[in-house]
Amino acid sequence: xxxxVSPSQAAAARTAADAFLAAVVRGDEAAARAALIVRxxxxxxxxxxxxxxxxxxxxxxxxxxxxxxxxxxxVAKPGQDVPPSLPIVLRRVDAxxxxxxxxxMNRLLGVDLGALMxxxxxxxxxAMAAGFSAVAGALGAEPAADVPASPPVxxxxxxxxxxxxxxxxxPPRAT
Numbered sequence: 001x002x003x004x005v006s007p008s009q010a011a012a013a014r015t016a017a018d019a020f021l022a023a024v025v026r027g028d029e030a031a032a033r034a035a036l037i038v039r040x041x042x043x044x045x046x047x048x049x050x051x052x053x054x055x056x057x058x059x060x061x062x063x064x065x066x067x068x069x070x071x072x073x074x075v076a077k078p079g080q081d082v083p084p085s086l087p088i089v090l091r092r093v094d095a096x097x098x099x100x101x102x103x104x105m106n107r108l109l110g111v112d113l114g115a116l117m118x119x120x121x122x123x124x125x126x127a128m129a130a131g132f133s134a135v136a137g138a139l140g141a142e143p144a145a146d147v148p149a150s151p152p153v154x155x156x157x158x159x160x161x162x163x164x165x166x167x168x169x170x171p172p173r174a175t
Contacts, residue, residue: 005068009097010061013068013090016097020088021056021072024049037093037100044101052080067091067100069107083108 023031029046059071068090076082089103
């Protein structure tokens with residue numbers, strides 16, 4: 001084990017994971033949420049977790065630096081889908097071990113969701129900046145210094161004047 005987390009601390013982290021999952025199974029949302037680290041922008045769908053989890057079994061704690069990972073084997077309620085194996089990442093907050101939901105989901109999915117979202121937001125921002133720059137160019141305005149210039153947009157063709165039409169004559173009335 002890593003020197004930063006003792007065997008007794010790793011066992012305490014496993015106990016915290018057990019308390020969290022027991023709260024999920026019995027439907028105690030307050031107790032489950034008290035065991036979580038949820039960062040801004042993250043959310044937890046407790047109702048779905050409770051509705052889908054029948055029981056669980058915990059593996060042995062594995063120390064990774066200053067975190068502990070406990071793999072839970074989840075048994076779904078009939079007709080529900082759950083990941084059969086859920087890595088639970090625990091961190092110390094003050095003197096308590098808490099489940100880091102973001103890190104647990106990243107581990108489950110094999111991707112850093114926060115970094116993925118940041119890249120998506122950056123891509124959307126870059127596309128919007130290029131679009132606004134193109135509109136500014138079409139209107140004859142100079143693009144902002146920190147916005148990359150886009151290719152020039154051709155000016156619209158001048159409108160052609162239509163020849164004035166003569167007043168329409170009405171056909172003679174039949175008498």
